[in-house]
Amino acid sequence: MKNNQNTENSTSFWWSMVSLGMFTFMSTLDGSIVNIALPVLSKQLDIPMNEATWTVSIYLIGISGLLTFFGNLGDQIGKIKVFRWGTVIFTIGSLLAGINQGLYFLLAARFVQAVGAAMTMSNSFGITTALAPEHMRARAMAFISAFVSLGSITGPSLGGIILQNFSWSYIFWINVPLGIIAIVIGKFCFPKSATRDEKLVIDWIGAITLFVFVVAVFVGLNIAQVSGFSNVWTILFIVGGIASFVGFIYQELHTPKPLLNLSIFKSKLFSISVVAATLVFTTTAFINTLLPFYLEDLRAIPAGSAGLYMLFWPIAMLLFAPVSGVVADKFDRENVTLFGLTMIMISLFTWIFVDAHTPMYFVAALLAFSGAGMAFFQTPNNALIMSNAPKKLLGVAGSVNALARNLGIIIGTTLVTSVLYVAMSNYIGYHITSYPKNNPSIFVDGMHVSFIVAGVIVVITFGLTLYRVIMRIKANNK
Numbered sequence: 001m002k003n004n005q006n007t008e009n010s011t012s013f014w015w016s017m018v019s020l021g022m023f024t025f026m027s028t029l030d031g032s033i034v035n036i037a038l039p040v041l042s043k044q045l046d047i048p049m050n051e052a053t054w055t056v057s058i059y060l061i062g063i064s065g066l067l068t069f070f071g072n073l074g075d076q077i078g079k080i081k082v083f084r085w086g087t088v089i090f091t092i093g094s095l096l097a098g099i100n101q102g103l104y105f106l107l108a109a110r111f112v113q114a115v116g117a118a119m120t121m122s123n124s125f126g127i128t129t130a131l132a133p134e135h136m137r138a139r140a141m142a143f144i145s146a147f148v149s150l151g152s153i154t155g156p157s158l159g160g161i162i163l164q165n166f167s168w169s170y171i172f173w174i175n176v177p178l179g180i181i182a183i184v185i186g187k188f189c190f191p192k193s194a195t196r197d198e199k200l201v202i203d204w205i206g207a208i209t210l211f212v213f214v215v216a217v218f219v220g221l222n223i224a225q226v227s228g229f230s231n232v233w234t235i236l237f238i239v240g241g242i243a244s245f246v247g248f249i250y251q252e253l254h255t256p257k258p259l260l261n262l263s264i265f266k267s268k269l270f271s272i273s274v275v276a277a278t279l280v281f282t283t284t285a286f287i288n289t290l291l292p293f294y295l296e297d298l299r300a301i302p303a304g305s306a307g308l309y310m311l312f313w314p315i316a317m318l319l320f321a322p323v324s325g326v327v328a329d330k331f332d333r334e335n336v337t338l339f340g341l342t343m344i345m346i347s348l349f350t351w352i353f354v355d356a357h358t359p360m361y362f363v364a365a366l367l368a369f370s371g372a373g374m375a376f377f378q379t380p381n382n383a384l385i386m387s388n389a390p391k392k393l394l395g396v397a398g399s400v401n402a403l404a405r406n407l408g409i410i411i412g413t414t415l416v417t418s419v420l421y422v423a424m425s426n427y428i429g430y431h432i433t434s435y436p437k438n439n440p441s442i443f444v445d446g447m448h449v450s451f452i453v454a455g456v457i458v459v460i461t462f463g464l465t466l467y468r469v470i471m472r473i474k475a476n477n478k
Helices: 011-033 035-044 054-077 079-097 103-131 134-165 175-189 204-227 232-254 262-266 268-298 303-310 312-330 333-353 360-387 391-428 440-477
Strands: none
Touching: 011 079, 011 103, 011 134, 011 175, 035 054, 035 134, 054 079, 054 103, 054 204, 054 391, 079 103, 079 175, 079 391, 103 134, 103 360, 103 391, 134 312, 134 360, 204 232, 204 391, 232 262, 262 268, 262 391, 268 303, 268 333, 268 360, 268 391, 268 440, 303 312, 303 360, 312 333, 312 360, 333 360, 333 440, 360 391, 391 440
16 A cells, blocks of 8 residues: 555545545445335335335345454455455445345345445445554544445435435435446555465354354344343344354454454453444434434424434534544544543433423434534544554454444344333333323333433443543553
């Protein structure tokens, strides 16, 4: 790769960031744009809604299960090489997904998309870290984070526009021209991957056990949302997932060329940053899950308008990501993460005072405040994760970072529904697993309990981050 100093003021460096950002945007977009099309897919493919939702699930499972594999592959044969192949595979998968050949063909195409997305996601942070000079790294991370926010913003609204005017196929085909443009930009602007003389070694046992762990936990938690944690299938899948994870750790500790080199976690700064990312993304699922109920059911706001209110959160992230990048490059990144966590804590605990009569401008402001806090946490935390990973393990570090985000969202989605329904059941006096239309105050009480739990999770994250700062200060004073 080119020397960092040479890339600092290089036009090709920022064009490389654009290519990385475009595929980050597309993979994020594809995670959200399909949700709005589920009723249409269910109707036009003549399948039940629960089968239609597998078009979303298989994409998330595929990405989460393959991230570490492709991160390791990028470290061995070159991160840019794996990223480039991922862009091609994702674009081909998008083309195939739009061809209406029934549910199974669509699921296969979605898995192809997931493979491509995993190849790009797992290596984008590593490429950014390798290309960006140290004093510009947070800004480069902020640039990529802005595309993540843009994908989240665009998904529901763009999907609605496409479905209003075209067939559902175009929610996938929209990626094809964008993918081709990004591929061309990357072809001319990415530096060549460094050639490696080492023999390629793949830890297949580690890859399989990790994939089984992700699938088992994902399916188990999805069953738990519907049938509860006492359901026998929930227990079997989660126990199976834990067993697979134990097997994975054993394999990684006893193989000479592990899929995930566990020595990467010897750095407390790296490990705590990864845990912090997982915990914070767990709390984002609380907002994404509870707010539609609050806006559409409690406040009787039409779905379209509710979607516009929800945009305040990702728009604030989009606007403040560049600001947080500049601040994090000029000041202590750990202190900036503490500032962001403080904002997130304040916003989550403030939801305790929100009810059916709260002015909507206050709700919008609260969402925006939370999004800004997320921007001030996420950008410097990403930079901390990648800056504290060994250069030879940047691909694995990037995949761990992306996996932390995905697992946080998956865990958070299950946790918030469990907390909400348990709290509402306790308040109403009998078991309830849906919105209590005849007793909306019960939902408000359950929502408050849920946000308290989310706030406590962020308090724990704040404590971990503060501990990290104190340990660093003590080490510097020795």
